[in-house]
Each structure stands twice: as C-alpha cells, then as structure tokens.
Amino acid sequence: MASAKSKDALFEAIAVMGKAFASPRRLELLDLLAQAPRTVDELARVSGQSTANTSQHLQALHGAGLVTRAREGTSVRYSLANEQALSLWLALRDVSVNQLAEVERAARDYLGEEVDAIGREELIARMRKGDVVLVDVRPSDEFDAGHIKGAKSIPLQELEDRLAELPADREVVAYCRGPFCAYAHEAVRRLQAAGREARRLEEGWPEWRLAGRAKKRSRAA
Amino acid sequence: MASAKSKDALFEAIAVMGKAFASPRRLELLDLLAQAPRTVDELARVSGQSTANTSQHLQALHGAGLVTRAREGTSVRYSLANEQALSLWLALRDVSVNQLAEVERAARDYLGEEVDAIGREELIARMRKGDVVLVDVRPSDEFDAGHIKGAKSIPLQELEDRLAELPADREVVAYCRGPFCAYAHEAVRRLQAAGREARRLEEGWPEWRLAGRAKKRSRAA
DNA sequence: CAAATTATCAAGCGATCTATTGAATAGCAA
DNA sequence: TTGCTATTCAATAGATCGCTTGATAATTTG
Numbered sequence: 001m002a003s004a005k006s007k008d009a010l011f012e013a014i015a016v017m018g019k020a021f022a023s024p025r026r027l028e029l030l031d032l033l034a035q036a037p038r039t040v041d042e043l044a045r046v047s048g049q050s051t052a053n054t055s056q057h058l059q060a061l062h063g064a065g066l067v068t069r070a071r072e073g074t075s076v077r078y079s080l081a082n083e084q085a086l087s088l089w090l091a092l093r094d095v096s097v098n099q100l101a102e103v104e105r106a107a108r109d110y111l112g113e114e115v116d117a118i119g120r121e122e123l124i125a126r127m128r129k130g131d132v133v134l135v136d137v138r139p140s141d142e143f144d145a146g147h148i149k150g151a152k153s154i155p156l157q158e159l160e161d162r163l164a165e166l167p168a169d170r171e172v173v174a175y176c177r178g179p180f181c182a183y184a185h186e187a188v189r190r191l192q193a194a195g196r197e198a199r200r201l202e203e204g205w206p207e208w209r210l211a212g213r214a215k216k217r218s219r220a221a
Numbered sequence: 222m223a224s225a226k227s228k229d230a231l232f233e234a235i236a237v238m239g240k241a242f243a244s245p246r247r248l249e250l251l252d253l254l255a256q257a258p259r260t261v262d263e264l265a266r267v268s269g270q271s272t273a274n275t276s277q278h279l280q281a282l283h284g285a286g287l288v289t290r291a292r293e294g295t296s297v298r299y300s301l302a303n304e305q306a307l308s309l310w311l312a313l314r315d316v317s318v319n320q321l322a323e324v325e326r327a328a329r330d331y332l333g334e335e336v337d338a339i340g341r342e343e344l345i346a347r348m349r350k351g352d353v354v355l356v357d358v359r360p361s362d363e364f365d366a367g368h369i370k371g372a373k374s375i376p377l378q379e380l381e382d383r384l385a386e387l388p389a390d391r392e393v394v395a396y397c398r399g400p401f402c403a404y405a406h407e408a409v410r411r412l413q414a415a416g417r418e419a420r421r422l423e424e425g426w427p428e429w430r431l432a433g434r435a436k437k438r439s440r441a442a
Numbered sequence: 443c444a445a446a447t448t449a450t451c452a453a454g455c456g457a458t459c460t461a462t463t464g465a466a467t468a469g470c471a472a
Numbered sequence: 473t474t475g476c477t478a479t480t481c482a483a484t485a486g487a488t489c490g491c492t493t494g495a496t497a498a499t500t501t502g
Contacts (some may be wrong), residue, residue, distance in 0.1 A: 050493095074448050084319060087312075
C-alpha cells in the first residue's frame, strides 16, 4: 500500500478548493461571475475593491479551477469554469442558508419584507397559458449574457418609466440574480404600489439555467 | 433597499462554511465521519493528531453546521450533521478531482495499479441474479455503522484467513470507503493473487447510501 | 515609437489560522 | 469525596492570508 503522504496530498489538494470558498470577497466575485463573464476592472468596480486585490482573488479562484480567463485586447475576461463550478457554488450557498441561522436572519434583513413568490413549475405552466408576463429586472448586460426564454428585460431603474410596456391585465413575475438579490423583491413592491398584480420568481437566472440543463441531460440519457 | 453591509454579511456567513473546508486536517476528519460517527479520541487516534487539535477542528466543523455532537458518558461522539453535509463534501471532492490535475496524479500514485471496476447498476443486476458475492473490506466497526444490503464483512486484514467463506465459483466484488480508499483496490489484487475472479465497486459506502436515498425520495414524490 | 489602459507582480504589515502545551472541566466509579 | 478519563479551554509562537502600495508587463492607440 502507498504511504500516508499520498493520502494527505489528496486532502491538501481538495483544501485548495475549500480555501477558494473561504473568503467573502471571493464569494462575491464568484456570485457576480455566475451572472455573466466580466473583466477584472469591471469586477473591481462592481464589488468595490482595488484592481490589484480583485486580480489576486481571481487568481485564487483560477488556481482552484473554478474560473477560466481569456485575454481580450488589453483586458482579461474571467468566466465561471463550467457547470460543475456553478453547481458547487449554489450547493454551498444553499447548505449555508439551511444550516446557519445567521445567514437567514441576515437575508431577511437585507431583502426587506417578504413578497409572494412563484415556483418554477407553476411559472412554466402559466407562461404556456399566456397568463403572465415575465420580467428580468437585472442590468441589461446581464440579461444579454443569458436569460430565461420569453422574459422581457426591464432593469429595475427603468421600471416606473416603462410600466406601459407591461399589459395591465396580466400578472407580472419578476426575477433577478437569485434568492439573495433584492432586485426582484423591490420590483414586486413597486409594481404593487403601481396597482399591478405581481410576484417574484423564487429562483434567479443561474439556478434556472442549471435546472434546465440537468433536465436536458436526463432527457438525453 | 437595505444597506450593502447586509449583503456582505451573507457572503461572510457562507465563507464560514467555506473555511470549514479549507484545512486538510478537517477534511480528513470529515471523510472519517462520512463512514461512521466517532468520538474525539477515536478520531484523534485514527487521523494521528493530538486530541486537543482534533477537538478544535471538530468545533470548527460544528460551527459551520457540518457535524453534530452528543455526549456519551465521559466522551463526545461526533457525526455528520445531515445528508446535505455529506452531499456537499462528496460534491466538493468530486469537483476537485475533476479540476485539479494534481489530485488525479496523487490519487493514482496512492492507489497503485488500477484494477477493474464495476458500476452501481451492473452490481444491482448481478446481485439480483445471485451472480456475485459482495464484500465490505472496511474495518468492522464501520460496517456496523452502515453497509450495503447483502454485503459480507471481511476486513482487509482478515481476507486471506477467511477466503473459504467466499464461494470459489462466484465473482467477488469488493468495496470500501470510497474512490480514494485503497482497501478495495488492495483486496482485489489479493483475491486475484489467490486465483479468484474479483473486481472493485466504483463507489464506496457514503456514495452508495446517498444515491439510494435520492432514489427513495424521487419514488416517493 | 511613446502614451494610455489594463492586469499582474512583489514587498510589507496587520490580522487570522494552526498546532502545541498545559490547565480546567465534565462525567463516572470507587 | 477522591481519583480517572475524555474533552475543552487558554495562551502562545509560527505560518499563512488579505489588503495596500508602487513597480512591471502586455496591448492598443496616437
């Protein structure tokens, strides 16, 4: 049998990936990359850190194999490495939410009052009936990088100005980045304030996308 | 909308769980707990660390909600907190293996020559036919804590002495703790050296158990 | 080619993490 | 109560991490 040293090396290598998940800043970057690929500079600006620091964190994520990078002219664009990486990040996040009471409290605090939500299955059924209109309230560049089929892009800031684009006789379903993103909550509150019937989608774009792919795979198999 | 501070708190809370996965020693403890609940003292002995250090690591895991503890007389028995925790650990491990070339190299080094493997589905089919005999080569206390239905417990050390208990006309399938555990590999080599037909099961007890539960859930739904 | 932009590297300081040591505590048994 | 065992706590030194600053490298543009 091989020496115990080799076994330790295994755990050490796995811990590299654990370490990648051990810093709030890195998690924030990962969360942003789950929406759309971005350059170092963009990430630095959005997350409010220095460029050098952002670059370092991205290198840590790269070292763990969670992100890939590609040079584009003078800048470097980082992306989530693959579906596994996304899936792992979402799993970690979900388990944390279930297990750490603090997280839940923090989430409630951040999201404000809870608003009515609609699940994946129900949305699909009601969209098929043409019963609802689905609105993506994220910034438009994230919409461009990928969105739910049939959704209309109305960034949160433009919501009031573009109310006319939404048929008044149909319920509006809003979605954004995911369960911790406040955009959809806020959108629903504003829509209701404007006299519309509105709910938020329970999940965000990354979760939707992943669930859709899993379904495609199982159909293929 | 709530302040950005609350959002940071979210990532910080998730990072607590990431940190739990950031130390090789802790991962080793987690891996052991995936086999069977154990007391601090047992874990310290098996993993070759001091008791105090083991206790500290276990407290870190406890703080992240990955393990639970229960006093038993004078000692404290730790267990994996739940299925989610197991599932997350296995996911992290698998993603690491896929993405870090180092891990793969280290694994090959540790496990020695590759031996023929059999998958879950095939095993189930052939056990139904009574075609194979399934052997659990882990230490017997781990077998007692949980094992694949229909398996026979023969710890690796006792393998040669108890060869007579295995029908010579049936193929033997050996399994152990999981893909990084060398016991099943070693068992197959020894069985083949003794003239028996033998393969190893691709997965170990924790993976098998988790897959079985997922299946039960989907049947129930 | 030089200037401008973007990203990475290198060094350093403070904060955090890890393992060790020895003391303190909880339960059990005589 | 007094021992005895298993575990946790507390203090510490050394290693690692995280962020900052300023220099360096890679591309594009004038």
